[in-house]
Amino acid sequence: MKLANWFTICSSLVLLPALVLAQPTSEASQQIVGRWEGIYKETKMSMPLIFRFTSTGKLVVAVPAGNRQGLRAYWANYQLDPKPNPMHIDLSFEGDHNVIQTIVEIPNPRTLKLQLRPTESSRKRPIAFRDEVQFQKVSETAIVPLTQLSEAERSTSGEGQFVMTTLIRSAILHRVETDQFAKHLIELGLNSTSTQNYRFQLSSKGNQLVLIARPKKAGIKSYIAVISSEPSRDQGSTQLGAAATICQSVRASTIAPPMPKVSPRNSDRAHPIITCGSGSAPLSF
Known part of the structure; x- marks a missing residue:
C-alpha cells in the first residue's frame, strides 16, 4: 500500500x-x-x-x-x-x-x-x-451546524470567510454522499439567509451549485463559491465526484464577484477546473 x-x-x-x-x-x-x-x-x-x-x-x-x-x-x-x-x-x-x-x-x-x-x-x-x-x-452527519456563527459575527471581516468555507465543505460532502445538491441553506446548517454582516444565497442547476455572500455594509469583501460535478462517462455510471472553489473579491464590495469559469472534466482529469473571474481570487481553505 x-x-x-x-x-x-x-x-x-x-x-x-x-x-x-x-x-x-x-x-x-x-x-x-x-x-x-x-x-x-x-x-x-x-x-x-x-x-x-x-x-x-x-x-x-x-x-x-x-x-x-x-x-x-x-x-x-x-x-x-x-x-x-x-x-x-x-x-x-x-x-x-x-x-x-x-x-x-x-x-x-x-x-x-x-x-x-x-x-x-x-x-x-x-x-x-x-x-x-x-x-x-x-x-454525526455530513453537515456541521454553524454553532460558532455568533463568535464569527463579532469579526466583521471574518464572518463571510468562516460561513462560506463551512457551507461549501458541508455542501460538497452532501453532494457526493447523496448524489444531490442541497436546495436550501438550512440543509447545510445555516438557519437564516441573513446574518449580522452578510446575505447568503444558494442556487443549483444541473451539475453546479452556487453560493453567494453579499455584504450588508461597505468595507468588507464579497464571495461566490461553485461546486461542479459531472457524471462518469465510462461504463454508464451516474456516480459523481465533485470540485469546489470559493472566490473572494479582491477589494471590499457589496456586489458579488463574477461567476467563476468552469472547465469540464475530460479524459486527462477526474474533476472540473474552476477559475475565479476578474476582480476576485481563490480562497485557500
Missing part, C-alpha cells in the same frame, strides 16, 4: 456506484459513522482531511486541491472488521483494482486513529500504528 494511492485516486479516478454492503452492527461500526476531520502530516507538508463514514459502507473523502485553493471530493466503499486489535478496515476505490487494507482505532467516541502510510514493506496491512492520522468527530 502506498500513500500516493490515496491522493492519486482523488485527482484521477472515475467513480462508480457504491456496492451494497452489510449494515454495521457492532459498537465500533456505529461509532465510526459521522464526519471526522484531521491533519495528514508528512515532511514539509500538511494536509487537512475530511472523512465522512456513512452507515451503508460508503466513505466520502474531501481533500484540498493540488494548489490548496479549492476542494475535491470522492468516495470509496469501506468494510470494517471490529474483531482484530487494532481493527481492520478495507477501502475499495474504482480505478484501483487493489483493495487498500489498513488499521483503525476509536479510542473514544470523538477520536479516530487511521493508519494511512505502510509500516512494514513486506505486509499488505499494517499491524501497528506509526505516524497515524488522528481525526476528531465534528458531526
